[in-house]
Amino acid sequence: MTDFFKDISPLSYDPDSTGLGFRHYNPDEVIAGKRMEDHLRFAVAYWHSFAWPGGDPFGGQTFDRPWFGETMDLARLKADVAFEMFELLNVPFFCWHDVDIRPEGDSFSESQRNFEEIVDYLIGKMENSKTKLLWGTANLFSHRRFMSGAATNPDPEIFAWSAATVKNCMDATHKMGGQNYVLWGGREGYETLLNTDLKRERQQAGRFLQMAVEYKHKIGFKGAILVEPKPQEPSKHQYDYDVATVYGFLKEFGLENEVQMNIEQGHAILAGHSFEHELALASSLGIFGSIDMNRNDYQSGWDTDQFPNNVPEVALAYYEVLKAGGFTTGGTNFDAKLRRQSLDPVDLVAAHAGAMDVCARGFKAAAAMLEDGTLEKMRAERYAGWDAGDGKALLESDFASIAAQVVADGINPQPRSGRQEILENIVNRFV
Amino acid sequence: MTDFFKDISPLSYDPDSTGLGFRHYNPDEVIAGKRMEDHLRFAVAYWHSFAWPGGDPFGGQTFDRPWFGETMDLARLKADVAFEMFELLNVPFFCWHDVDIRPEGDSFSESQRNFEEIVDYLIGKMENSKTKLLWGTANLFSHRRFMSGAATNPDPEIFAWSAATVKNCMDATHKMGGQNYVLWGGREGYETLLNTDLKRERQQAGRFLQMAVEYKHKIGFKGAILVEPKPQEPSKHQYDYDVATVYGFLKEFGLENEVQMNIEQGHAILAGHSFEHELALASSLGIFGSIDMNRNDYQSGWDTDQFPNNVPEVALAYYEVLKAGGFTTGGTNFDAKLRRQSLDPVDLVAAHAGAMDVCARGFKAAAAMLEDGTLEKMRAERYAGWDAGDGKALLESDFASIAAQVVADGINPQPRSGRQEILENIVNRFV
Amino acid sequence: MTDFFKDISPLSYDPDSTGLGFRHYNPDEVIAGKRMEDHLRFAVAYWHSFAWPGGDPFGGQTFDRPWFGETMDLARLKADVAFEMFELLNVPFFCWHDVDIRPEGDSFSESQRNFEEIVDYLIGKMENSKTKLLWGTANLFSHRRFMSGAATNPDPEIFAWSAATVKNCMDATHKMGGQNYVLWGGREGYETLLNTDLKRERQQAGRFLQMAVEYKHKIGFKGAILVEPKPQEPSKHQYDYDVATVYGFLKEFGLENEVQMNIEQGHAILAGHSFEHELALASSLGIFGSIDMNRNDYQSGWDTDQFPNNVPEVALAYYEVLKAGGFTTGGTNFDAKLRRQSLDPVDLVAAHAGAMDVCARGFKAAAAMLEDGTLEKMRAERYAGWDAGDGKALLESDFASIAAQVVADGINPQPRSGRQEILENIVNRFV
């Protein structure tokens, strides 16, 4: 045991807690036919919680962690502390990028050796822990070699480096029993169209994703391949802008049955959508996978990656997740950064604990709304005209026939109330 | 002749003009192998220029036009004035919605009769005019019956009404020799997800668009079917969010070879994109059609529909149009509103004249940049690694082979300058 | 009695209500030493609830109210229905603009006569009602004469018209026992700086506000004069951008002790601030007055004027109101529009009822947080260094002395955790 969390005891369910205990998250409580833990499938993000130094564009490191540095010993210490926190929080999952868990080497091969060694170390930790791997991913955006993209780089050598890196990360994810593999294209876009061959870059990205899918099948990885949309930042424009954009991309490259979405609240906001919109759209297109439940400040135009804290918003998101059938391989990852002023170990634990509680409350409200059924009943009634009579046949008809009918029948349709405020009041009964 | 523009003479090319004359737009001047008029294909939007009363969400009508009102006589007067302005400006095209040109009737049939009569009147005007129809479209968003959508309405009768309306508008467009037919789905979206069946509504929209394409072929209309993307306003969310979203939608419904894009600068901005991004993307996907060259205030979150006035921005847009091969059936429509304080007839003429001049300058700069070739040469060099040697074969390979090669070769790719500022300086030599 | 709300009974407190009853708002319940009604001081906005036709920039009227039209009979019918709703909701206050309550006349004098007559009619209604006037205000933005501003118009005649209008509205407010008089400068700004003399317009606005204050004292009106900040829309830029801007304006014209703020959540958002920021700032500057508790969609760049529905957000606002000492003359006005699809009378009642309940929940949470005291204790501890020892004297010192001390003492201050997530968790215990 390290002493990083030395004054903090494992958290448990305590509805009256005024400290770190969970007031709402009770992993074993059965809601809608399943344990809460099995519904929510919480995951800790290794990078923000253990590797992020606290910098922002106008200032450097604020966190002062004993494991910061690029050696294997420090990487193991980081892993030890991480698993101590997983145990304190009793979380069933975690997620990593390659660069979070291993020190950078002087060459591809050295980085690879470091990575393989630390993957084995993590597997050892997992054998003594309940915490599993929700997903692995490759960081193809931080190092300066990726400044002009990874798969979409004008330099084919960087495409090759990226391909080799993803291969290694998929191998490791598979070996660790990961349930998904994620791709986020932070630099797959451009800073200026003036130096960009957009068509070529999209072809490169499409082929890269096909290769990932082919490799998944080759190695027998059964988890899902997930793409995480984001509109901008760090790039001026990123090709995986939002769910609708990625769907078009998947269709273009024949991947719509092979790839699903990892949807982040903050990225949805930055793209001009509500989180629930992105979830509902992915579900309606059959490509819903997993979520990053970290909010964005609505009034900051960059990725603020904050822990969730607004129960009504979270409830609407889980409502869409439940309507989509809940998670299968996916889960609730907190891709969330502590605020850079939250220096202490207790801040790290409290942030996760509070977030888990907010999700638990939101989830319970969502389950209750769905069980109550009023919302779905009202929605169905609104469209009932399409399920019978003339409405039912309409989509099989054609413009000329419809126009003739409109004139012949002298139809004069009248608008009906959309009931928005009443529906919002109903939601407020549950949140 | 009406006396609306009584003090205004036809505009002509005069490089030294300090009044209404064109300082830059010279229709007969040959640039890049074609007359400017044939490149730019300017169109006046009937609705904003002749039907819009000047209201905003906090105030009503400011314009006081002698043709305002819902009678056939006034509709004819409006048409007379419109064609007088087309002649003053010497524009080759105009565009309409059904409701701009005809008075609303008490029933579908009466509106249809009004419409057919005024279409014939306009055809008569066109016979004595050089001005042709760039496109027609149906207004399926202003009347209260469309408050919950047209094709995507929960009420199938409104789908039927909309289908009949589009049929009539397509017939009229065909009869008038229109070069395109446009669909803009201002209410094809939602105000709240709580009352919306997103999947069903997208299916309705997809089928509606298929019907439009089927009807085009049925009547032998040779123009293009264009969809105009916009992210929001009036709806909270509209299904035709941006070019990438519409592309996915077209792929889903098998329409990607049948439908092209009418891209508006203001809508691009509202979706978080630059205008040139949307143009370049549509071109790379093979769905570029036409443009609405009206800018949006970058700092207002709604559609400000202003006449273009920034030459450098316009130049980058036409650069993409030229790289896409220029317009075929498409053109440059000004879907632009006078500011509501610009009350006088001269304001209306000056706004169009200034916009045409801005476009002419931007277009000439774009043509010169393309002829100069430096930008395209630098772009090609940046990607040259993909055109030969290992780069050329890379996209045919697979992760495992690539990874083996990366290790075997010990590659260590180094970043190269993206040259953004130098490229921007080059552009500034031409604008 | 009209029959507009014929199927709706007066609302009462019923914690188990699944219909229109209040689940949380119990006017007589004593919280923090006062009845909830006396804390919250709810007001209905006459304009949105009874005069707004439901249009938006892309569509016209959707509501079809029997009192729409410009006659005195219809104005009285509108007043009758309004007071029926006030009674259904049991609200203690309402608010008006002149143009909401009276028909427009053909001249200033005729409008004035209409206005005086309807003011007397409303006074008659108030004699049989508990509902009082929270504030009156003049609409100096809708009519085309105000298109270039009211007090800031380039035409002095429009300044005069505006002054005369505000005088009449102040007289009426005084006569009706109104508790405040509000000025919102929707057109006091500009569309383009190119035609604007910003310095002159600000002088006109400053003098106009001074005249309002002088007139208040002249007639012995004891209520507060409130200015309502908003950054833009309808203007491109409005001079009363936000609380900080108005404070500078008040200081410039010597009005900081005479004028307070009416702060709207939606306007705060549009100015880039949180609502609680604007409240806290106004309080710290001694100019807090009243609130408009209608939210804005964070993702729409215009005024969406929606009824509040997010309890945690509302709680943070009332927390600042309570810390400011609560309302004196001010109150909670709903300057909120029904969604334009919410056509039915029940939608109007439900929207207000839901909003009142959301406010009641938020207020109770705020009161509990303040009573609990943890937040304020932690805030005080954070700044404790300033209250004793060297810290206490520091602000009386000077750069040279401080610099000498820093060197002499070899100070090396260390950052301390800001505890953001823990504070957010505390808030979540109460909301």
Next chain:
Amino acid sequence: MTDFFKDISPLSYDPDSTGLGFRHYNPDEVIAGKRMEDHLRFAVAYWHSFAWPGGDPFGGQTFDRPWFGETMDLARLKADVAFEMFELLNVPFFCWHDVDIRPEGDSFSESQRNFEEIVDYLIGKMENSKTKLLWGTANLFSHRRFMSGAATNPDPEIFAWSAATVKNCMDATHKMGGQNYVLWGGREGYETLLNTDLKRERQQAGRFLQMAVEYKHKIGFKGAILVEPKPQEPSKHQYDYDVATVYGFLKEFGLENEVQMNIEQGHAILAGHSFEHELALASSLGIFGSIDMNRNDYQSGWDTDQFPNNVPEVALAYYEVLKAGGFTTGGTNFDAKLRRQSLDPVDLVAAHAGAMDVCARGFKAAAAMLEDGTLEKMRAERYAGWDAGDGKALLESDFASIAAQVVADGINPQPRSGRQEILENIVNRFV
């Protein structure tokens, strides 16, 4: 001579240049009665151009400069290269933060010694150079000790550290003959209101600024004290939000005659204003000082700090500068970062050269517009009603008298065209 710019020759005016030469900036050309160099007063920002490593929130250093590191030798090398670039560009000014020019020491005293030594080194460089100091400033935001603010920190020791730092920077600026001293409060604001005593922090900031003014007078510094507004980033909210906010702050602390504004285009944009708005407002309030001529991407919500490249926008800014009487102590600083992919020395030179040319074109257009006089003539005519007759006396009147007059005269003011498009066309004749 270092060899950093070894292949680059000093830039000169060459209207036909297709390389690094100035096509428009001719320092000795007399425009509006003064040499262009004396009008524009260009300054290079030491920090972005020589100290910034190229990182962004998702990636680290991309630039690889031989002077990176924290030693005195490297600091001198950096200074040598900087002055070589000043000479290549022939710029009359530069600007610094303390931390840009000196290595960080282990204590305040050691940093101070480093700073004093390098200040002397720079003074030596300046003796052999035409380049003077436009302004100095202290970096009170990057180091972790400032994470919760400098003057507004909850810890008085950090206030003291900050005061001592500014004292040293003012001393150095004075010693180097600097023409201004700038304060930018990047961390003077908050991340969350929950842990913030807004009133107390504003008092600390006000007193700090008073101390700076007192110290200026004490040491006899004749330059201007400038505050640079910015709304957010790095903080969630910064107290110096925009010009209007800072004006209220100055009035509150009695500093409106002592402090002027350093206005940045990018910061204006982030606050929701146009650059020319902020300039016109500062001028009208008598607090205009200097500018940072670096643009922001309108579609990125963070500080993109790009070199200016849009001539029409720059022209409108210089038009306001000229109307304000031009610069006195102020100048045109490029607080602009190279794009992080622009790795080569030539990119650094080209970015500045392009920016200087864009400013020169914009400035010449602004001067021509002012000389032409049409814009100012039309503006004056618009307000002419206020300069004579009833209009002239109106502001001296009162509500009661005005209202009586409105009724007596039966005035019925009519709106007049605002001429926006015509004004925009006029501008386009010059840009």
